[in-house]
């Protein structure tokens with residue numbers, strides 16, 4: 001078996017050079033140094049967007065108490081909130097404005113990240129596709145928000161929006177008629193208020209639920225420190241640069257200089273140059289293109305995990321570990337004495353193999369069978385194949401005098417086969433979470449002096465939880481646990497993205513050095529550890 005030429009799925013080993021991905025990974029590495037991986041905001045863009053939307057909601061509720069929903073009263077009420085109550089109402093208004101901008105910035109970065117790291121195609125098509133209309137819903141919420149202030153900017157937005165709506169022949173009356181009498185009717189204004197205060201937020205909540213419903217254990221809150229830090233930054237900005245209105249709307253005037261919010265109102269300046277039809281064409285085209293991106297081109301997901309009821313006792317560990325809700329726990333159907341069994345929904349399966357790593361039956365130390373079987377397995381790289389490859393690599397490591405190191409790496413991190421040498425060999429799995437802890441024990445018992453496991457970078461896993469579950473299993477916090485008989489000094493875990501080769505090599509050298517120290521310690525030789533060799 002030639003482990004160096006092909007990855008486990010049989011694709012060419014080298015991934016195409018992707019400058020966007022490499023640039024983005026470099027940026028994240030830089031943020032890791034400044035913020036630590038646990039607090040790196042670039043790993044929490046979706047949850048930060050949620051957090052800012054919470055700030056928008058709470059500050060919005062406060063503003064609503066004092067807001068007058070009428071064309072004649074709106075502007076004055078906002079002015080009172082801003083100036084008479086600057087210490088609370090004014091701050092709330094600024095928080096509302098700046099948190100909206102921050103939410104949009106997070107959403108755009110979140111979207112860019114999924115694209116840059118190629119996490120939008122294949123099994124992720126659903127999250128991407130549902131994200132695009134969600135983005136538009138946030139934009140619409142911002143537009144109706146600006147409208148409610150009823151200042152010159154609101155007037156500009158209102159007239160631009162009416163031109164856009166009138167270009168779509170779905171309304172019985174032209175929207176611009178609302179402005180003909182020289183003022184906006186209260187009925188229409190109340191409709192905007194209803195949309196902004198109730199209709200759009202409710203639709204947004206539903207869309208967000210829809211957006212994440214195919215993921216399991218979705219976190220919607222960022223780490224507390226990050227949330228507190230972001231809030232302090234927003235508060236500081238609100239105090240330093242309070243949000244203020246333009247002059248009151250005056251339909252007899254054409255607004256001259258306006259401070260546009262480019263996060264939300266970027267389409268409107270186009271209307272100065274283009275017809276409404278052309279503007280629609282551009283925005284619809286961009287939206288459709290974004291929605292179709294997962295298919296341009298489509299990324300094939302490997303075959304789904306397969307359950308073998310003969311080896312499944314329905315413990316539910318794979319059900320708990322699956323990051324994509326692809327596994328369900330159901331009543332036993334085969335008459336076996338266990339109460340439950342698991343079932344895979346193939347359309348939801350990301351083929352990450354985490355379920356195989358979490359199955360207690362995925363135990364290469366079981367010697368009874370000729371072909372090792374487990375409760376849930378990956379057809380393209382089953383557990384018996386992994387054991388056979390491990391055996392083959394251990395045999396190739398032979399009797400090297402220097403510490404013999406076996407590396408298990410993830411397909412989405414650094415390509416570990418590039419670290420191959422006389423005393424070091426690497427094997428690629430789909431995800432670090434695919435590794436059953438007993439395989440580490442197996443490798444150490446059968447000739448490896450040390451095992452290095454490397455997945456994606458810490459706090460960032462291509463399959464969401466592979467790193468986290470692996471760390472839990474090794475620490476004895478999550479089943480199946482690494483047994484305590486394994487010498488922890490012979491195991492190293494270090495996450496590395498595909499651009500982190502130099503750092504991984506340094507970690508490997510340090511690990512090798514520490515193993516050398518162990519080998520010279522009395523009583524730490526392989527023979528003393530009762531090592532039985534393969535073959």
Ligand code: HEM
Nearest residue numbers: 046047049050107111114119120127128131132135218219
């Ligand atoms: C209000 C807007 C949005 C919010 C609050 C939001 C939030 C989230 C959250 C919390 C997750 C789950 C992350 C995890 O637990 O691993 C997620 C996943 C995802 N989002 Fe968004 N999102 C938004 C908009 C978008 C947009 C506009 C796109 C792209 C068009 C997008 C693309 C994705 C993708 C591809 C995933 C899947 C990530 C994965 O499977 O690991 N999202 N989003």
